[in-house]
Every structure is written in structure tokens, then in C-alpha cells.
Amino acid sequence: MLGLMQDWPLLCHRIIDHAARIHAGREVVTRSVEGPIHRTNYAEIRGRALKLAQRLDRQGIRLGDRVATLAWNTWRHLEAWYGIMGIGAVCHTVNPRLFPDQIAWIINHATDRIVMTDITFVPILEKIAGKLASVERYVVLTDGAHMPRTSLKNAVAYEDWIAEADGDFAWKTFDENTAAAMCYTSGTTGDPKGVVYSHRSNVLHSMIVNNADALGAGSKDTLLPVVPLFHANSWGTAFSAPSMGTRLVMPGARLDGASVYELLSDEKVTFAAGVPTVWLMLLQHMETDNLRLPDLKVVICGGSAMPRSIIKAFDDMGIEVRHAWGMTEMSPRGTVGALQGAFSHLKGDARLDRLQMQGYAPFMVEMKLTDDAGKELPWDGKTPGRLKVRGPAISAAYYRVDDSILDADGFFDTGDVATLDSYGYLRITDRSKDVIKSGGEWISSIDLENLAVGHPKVAEAAVIGVPHPKWGERPLLIVHVKPGESVTREEILDFMDGKIARWWMPDDVAFVDSIPHTATGKILKAALREKFKGS
């Protein structure tokens, strides 16, 4: 017996329809790439997205065709998302911070037909355009006045291009499992892998984000997604904000502490989301001038482990900080770190300990921990295991890769090693590829790194395993010292001593003048392992 409810497919563009109808005048504020602050609203964004859809349609872009974007967070980029998805084409967000060769590889792998780009990235694209056989046209996200001279094929300014459409156009309708967007993983552990979101997964994910303990912004709130639209589906913010009528503030190209502070303060932002580096820069800027952010209520931080110092700084200011863990394959929300009822009254170190964990899974994300053989491990807060996940907004396969990535029960192996406690709180201890196995037992490189950066003279730390004749592997601590400081191996090891099990103590400390990062700011351990191969 079936339910007798309406057949109403979950389609992304219905979100912008809703926003334009109910929250028509709600602002979207952007620090434009051209410079000035730009203001528009959801009704205008929908109108212009429809024009783009119409223009793409006239260009012959059809259901399933890929259209790439290389762009900052701006109102035009948001229009591009809805315009592309609204005709059933696939919005492929490309991370412009990748090496040009990686960008070319990704665009070719996705066989994108059109590339929409900010003026910022025109020079990069010009360098690789020769290799991009599938691309028929470049649309530069600017107006005629700011259009650069360029050799890019059929280049046109976005404003001129959509002006050729009159907006008398209707979204297409199709099955909710139709592909809506693509995003390649960050490439921390190997070549980036193509994740393909469906309309259904994006809509469901936006509803996860809207719950009180995930993001939970409402129509009275203002959200600043510092996390880029090109990174892991913008953590769902491009859908959740319009679905709720949340005012959006888009930071454009300037993500330094001063610029982010200015927007947070001037625009009275109440919710903000971004990676640890961004918050570090913000806090450093605020500290120098003893600045405050009285309107900011909630900061979401994820993408890599959040240092305790950042958590403490926000918590001390009375700003609720939520540590989130996720991955491109999870749309990307895996966990959210709001304190559950049982922990909301914690104080001091116990509170920070809990906040430093990666939170817990919301409804629609199922988790299990297993050993290497696939046997389930207990949720005891101690036993690390491979973290596996299942849910409607989690990948079942990668683009153009035939191998199944699910186990027999349909779970996807995250590649992360973690513990879970009886409340479902997650602690990521490692990537499975980075795990250090010493005498048959695992040492958590993330725990060691967290501890080492607690030393006042350490700017950044990375721990890798190096081969050892007796123990198999032993940890090597790699340290980047703060500018102007100097520190010895002994000073650091003494600082760590007593705070961890004796056998976890790194055998040695290497000092470097910089630690290599991926385009999303994660430590490139593969490069470090290569560099310290002989150690």
C-alpha cells in the first residue's frame, strides 16, 4: 500500500523559487571581485538565474551537460549555480587554487562544455586553455566595463551574455535523482575524485543543515559563508540560506582577517562558516586591535581539525563554536559539534575537550567503526577504527570510476580513522593513509599535532610515520616555528612529555620553514613522507 501524498520531486531550483516568493527582498551582499560592495536580493537572483538558464538552453546546453565555475563567493556565482542546475545541467565547481595542471585534468575529466570564471582566474585559464578540448566558451563573471582582453575562446562578459535573454523561461522538471552538481575531492591523498550530487541529495542535505544543532540559521539571521562555493558544495550554505530566507553575505576574493572582520561587523553577521585558517586569521586581526563581534552568534569550523586555541577564543567571547567534520563525498556534512543537552553545562577544560571533538552525526548520516577486516568496533570513545558512513547525501560512486566504493551493507569508507563515544561524538585521529603503526598499535598523528601546536613558539606541526626496524614505524614530528622565534628539539619534547603515553613520543623533531598544503589548506603528508623518506 502506497501513501497518497503528492509527487513533488526535490529539485534545487525550487529552493530559489521559494526564496524569491517568500523572502523576495532579503539581501545578498557581496564584496565584489571588482571592488565595491554589491547588494541584491533573492527575487533578483532568481530572475537573473532564469535568464542564465535560458541563455544556456539557447546555447544548446542540455540535461546532464557539465558547466564549470571557477569563482569566488559572489551573487553571480550563486546565480550560476541555480541557473545551471535549473535546466538539469551539472554545475561543476572547480577549485581555482589547485595547480593549473590539476585544473586542466579536472575540467577534462568532467568534459565541461562551458567554463564560467571570475576575472581573477582568466590568466590561469589562458595558460591551460589549449589543453581544454571540451570547452566551447568562457563566460567571465563580470560586466562589459570590467571585461578583460583575453584570448579565451568565445569569451563573453556574463552581464552581456545574460542580457541576451529576456527571462521569459521556466525551469525544467526532471527526476530528483538527476545530477545537479559535481565537485572533485581536495586531492590530499591522491588524485581528486569526482563526486556527483543529485538534486535530491542537495535538497535533503540543505534540510540537515537547517536543523537547530547543525547550522540552524533562520529568516532573521545573516550568514557569511567564508567557505567557498567551490569547496565541498559550500557546506550546503548555497541551498540552506535561501531555503530559510537567511540574509547572505558573500566575501568575494578577500578572505584575510581584516576583510572578513569588516564584513562580519558592518553587516551584523550572526552565523559564519569556514576552515580553521580563516578563523585563525580573523582572531589574530581582532586581537591586535582588541575588536569585538557582538552580533555573531555561531561559528562553524571544519575541513580540518580545529585547534583548541581557536575554540577557546570564540567560546570566551560568548560565540558558540561548532566543530564540524565532513567530506566532499558527504555533501559535505558528516557531523556537527553543537553541544548535546548532556554537555551544555560543562565548563573549563571539560567543555573545551568536548568542543574539540568533531561533534556527532545528524539524522540521515549513519556511522559505523570497523577494524581492517570489517568487524564492527565499540563506540567507547577509546577504540579507533575505520569510519564508515551511509546516507542519502553520501557518495555511492565516483565519476567515471567503475569500482564500487560501498561495502556489503552500503557503507562508504571515509578513509578517516576515528573513535566514537556512546553519545555519537566523533574524534578524528587520523587518515587511514597517515596512521602510524608502532609495535602493532596505532598512534594518532592528529593528537600529536594538536599537542605540538599548543607550544607557544610553534606555528604549525605535522607528524608522519617513518620506518623503524623494531617497531615497524615511529612518529616524526615536523615543526614550523613562529616568525621571529627559535626553539629546540628538547624544549618541544619536554613540553609534550607527560601529556601523552610515553610510547607515543616522537623519536625526533625536524624543523622546516614551511609545511606543504593542499589547495584547501590541508597538510600534504604524502609530500612530507616523500621528503623525509630517508629519516
Place this chain on the structure above:
Amino acid sequence: MLGLMQDWPLLCHRIIDHAARIHAGREVVTRSVEGPIHRTNYAEIRGRALKLAQRLDRQGIRLGDRVATLAWNTWRHLEAWYGIMGIGAVCHTVNPRLFPDQIAWIINHATDRIVMTDITFVPILEKIAGKLASVERYVVLTDGAHMPRTSLKNAVAYEDWIAEADGDFAWKTFDENTAAAMCYTSGTTGDPKGVVYSHRSNVLHSMIVNNADALGAGSKDTLLPVVPLFHANSWGTAFSAPSMGTRLVMPGARLDGASVYELLSDEKVTFAAGVPTVWLMLLQHMETDNLRLPDLKVVICGGSAMPRSIIKAFDDMGIEVRHAWGMTEMSPRGTVGALQGAFSHLKGDARLDRLQMQGYAPFMVEMKLTDDAGKELPWDGKTPGRLKVRGPAISAAYYRVDDSILDADGFFDTGDVATLDSYGYLRITDRSKDVIKSGGEWISSIDLENLAVGHPKVAEAAVIGVPHPKWGERPLLIVHVKPGESVTREEILDFMDGKIARWWMPDDVAFVDSIPHTATGKILKAALREKFKGS
């Protein structure tokens, strides 16, 4: 091109799985029908729901079979919901306040195989059991010690019955469009109609409820659903609370002001949901003893129009009151009354005016207003029209009724007449069957009623149209005077004069010693029209 996301059907019992895994120890507190306060938690509820599922399965209850409940809000009733739905059977909530004949009609129409009932309703069932041919067994939601002697066929105490199962059982899996539950409409305008929810619609609806401006309770909150599980899908609370780990307080059989106050206060409830009558009783109780509710943050009120006096009383106490409109056919949330950003700073009457409107549609509820011919009307806050709705948790058909209830665009006619303004705020002015048409123009009976109950001596008021030779119809005001008060026709008309258009003024006032209501507390206008036919 399809997305490459996992196939994870939206199934109701996955919500209780999530709650039991992540929020295992989170309490469900009940004022039991037997008397004492009972405490359990989500892990136990899931365990017992699984036993029930196993027992039902052993009884031969299969996918699509209907199992009825006649029960108050208790932990056992909640277990029944998940236990029944978890094997793909259909949980049919029956409103025990209906006339026995209506109950019999509904159970027969649904051909329920099992009836689960509170001890309270055993006498009612005994009276009609002879007519209930499809029912094979009655399960009384109590333990052996409290089991009444009864003539009901194969009657068994719930606790004894589930004790026959060992709980070593797994939920069934099936398509998300499978029927999960049934609920008949209140029967205000005719015979009740059978609404059939699917697993998909229930899960999606719970996610609507979880957004910040709908209910938006989180894992730190405690929710008291005064709205019964048997009324309009319990407004989604039976799904939204466990999905978030919100602590639940169930009021059992006692919904009077003192009992509800006691639970709200003792259990430090932060969110509560119920119909206007309940809040009226609560406020009267609080007023007499000058009581306060410092923990209560949000009150949701819907089911019929919320009187201004209730709104003001809560608002003055600093409790956020959200007026919601919905219907059984909408799972039931149609709108939610949280103030949008544009209105959150209103004060005084302007604020109350806005709060008295029925709120606006969340994402996944689409609306349109039309005239009788189906032509769309403007959202100008003035023009009343037929309100039509579309969405994934809205009915497409009634049970065992072949006629389509959707228009060519897939919209369902709510039977309500309303205005919408440019922010999407709804004002219900009438039921289309109750509308008064005078000289070709509509007069809102709800507006007149709201005005009349503003008179300090009026307890309740109803307005109906009576035939008129010149104008077609004219309004008749029917008044129930407060106990111990007396008032004249002129006093009331003078009070109303100047506050509405002259031609809206009722031609006459009739005084009655009670106004007839439906089982859900709505005014039965059909009965009044019958009574005053000759006027």
C-alpha cells in the same frame, strides 16, 4: 545523467534508530494514563517498538495492513507508531473524542485489523465492537495489573503481548513511498476523509518542522506536544523530536490548565505545541495564581485561529508565540508564524497584528490564491481567494476515494479562504463553505468572530451567513456569554461599530448557552446553520 549518491530510502523507523544511537539516554517523560509520571528514553523506546514490530509480524500483520490506535500521548503510543510503521504496516490514529458512530465508521472504512487502545477508551470500543468486523484483536496499552475486564475480542495487555517477543528482530525495508500512517480529517465540513501519509512524506515533514522558524527544537530542548498523536499526525512532533534528540514530555490524558502547567514547570519544558483552547486553559490557570514559566521559549498554536488575547499574554511574558496553520492533508504544517527579519522589531499593536496572521509557508510548501474560476489572485494582503497548496507532504488523494483532488497544476484546494501578502504571510478569513457573500462581496466570518470575542463579556462567538432577499446573505452573530455576565445586542454591536466596514456589521445577534464543536474543538458551523435556518 544521474547523481552518484546513495540510495537511502526515507523511512520513519530510521528516525528512532538515529535517536537510539545518538541520543540513547534522552528522556521521554509521560503522565501515564494509570496516574504516575513514567520515565523512559529513546533507546528503550526503540527496543520496545522492535518487540512490538516482531509481535505484530508474528500475528501476521503485513505490509499495508492497518493497525489503529485510540490513545493519549504516552511513551507506549509512541512505541506503537514506530513498531507499526517499522514493518510497513499503517498506523491509523483514531480520534477518541469523535462520536462512537464516527469512530466505528472510520475503523470500518480503514478496515483496521488490530486496535490498540488506552484503558480510557475500552468502554467506548465495547459499545461499538459488534460493528467492527475487520478487527481481529484489541491490545490495551497498559500492563497486566491495570488490565480491565473486557468483552473486547482477544483483548490483551500491551505489556504482556510484547513480552512474548524477544526483540531479536530487524525493521523491514521498502520503498519510501510506502504508506506509513493514516489519519482522518476532523469532519468539520462533512464526513472525515482518510489521509494516507507515506514514509517519505513523514520524514520530509519532520525536516520542515526542524527548521529554525518552524519548530526548530534541538538536542538541548524539551518539547511538550499537547497536540495529540491522534490529531493531524501530531504536527510532526513524534518524528521531529527523536530526529533531533529533543527531550519529550507527554501529557497523557490530562490536558487541563493545572496539569499542563505542572508538566511545563516541573519538567522545564522549552517548546510546546497545541490548539488555542489548551493555551486558554493554561493562561487562565496561570493568571489565578500569578504563575510564571521561565524555561518556556516557544509556543506553537494552531488548528484554529489564535485569539489575540492569547498571543498578547505569551508575548508579554517573553515567550515566543508562533501561530501555525495547517491541515490533516498537509502532514499538517502549512505555515509557521515566526516573525521574519523584516518584522522582528515590531512593537505594540503592529507586532500583535503580525503575530495574529497565520505565518508563512516553509520551503516544500507552495501556495497559490485563486478565484472560483481558478484564476490566480495577487499576494497583496487584501484580496481573499481560495488557498491552494502543493508539496511532498500534501495529499494527492483520499483513501478509497477515486476523484482526483488536485487541479491541473497539481495543487490541492485547502477549502480555506485567505489573503497572502508580499512576504507570504497568510490570513485565513474563512472556510470556503462558511464564507458569507453579501451583495456579491465576501465578508470574513473569522474577522467578525475575532472582533466579537474581544468584547470582555463574550466567551465565544460564531458568525454564519443567513439568506437575505436583497443581499443574498447577511451575517448573523451568535454569542455565548461568559458565565455570570449579561450583555445586550446593542452593547455588542456598539462595541464592533467603527472597527469594521459598515456593511460587514451583523444584522442580528443571537445568544446561545453553548456553541457546538467538533472533536478537535472547532466550531461546527453546519450545525449552527441548521439551527438558525429560519432566521
